[in-house]
Amino acid sequence: RFHGENLGDRKHKKITVTVGHRDCTYVRWVSSELVKCIIPPGLGSNFTVTMNIKHWGVAIAPQKFSYNDPIIKRLDPSTLEVNQEAVLMVKGNNFGSPAIGGGVKIWYNGELCPKTKLISDN
Numbered sequence: 830r831f832h833g834e835n836l837g838d839r840k841h842k843k844i845t846v847t848v849g850h851r852d853c854t855y856v857r858w859v860s861s862e863l864v865k866c867i868i869p870p871g872l873g874s875n876f877t878v879t880m881n882i883k884h885w886g887v888a889i890a891p892q893k894f895s896y897n898d899p900i901i902k903r904l905d906p907s908t909l910e911v912n913q914e915a916v917l918m919v920k921g922n923n924f925g926s927p928a929i930g931g932g933v934k935i936w937y938n939g940e941l942c943p944k945t946k947l948i949s950d951n
Contacts, residue, residue, distance in 0.1 A: 851869050900922045
């Protein structure tokens with residue numbers, strides 16, 4: 830939700846909202862004080878949010894937008910023998926998405942895993 834003042838009127842149908850450098854996928858004018866949009870999935874923090882109302886003006890949100898940080902909830906397996914090799918499944922939330930180019934790197938015992946595959950956001 831984009832709350833403010835003088836956010837256009839019903840005649841101003843062409844409104845774009847940008848988070849960082851990515852446009853919202855759907856924008857709906859509700860009133861001169863409220864515009865709603867669907868924010869694209871993403872990673873990172875402190876993005877500037879900008880709203881452009883065609884033939885009306887540009888508004889920049891006073892605060893920055895951030896996506897939630899990744900959270901690890903479980904490792905499977907959680908232990909290995911000293912000379913054992915295995916696939917490590919990391920389960921949690923907010924890992925990103927292959928569709929947005931979320932580059933995931935995993936270190937295990939101080940060593941970078943040679944192959945990492947993001948299966949889903951969780």
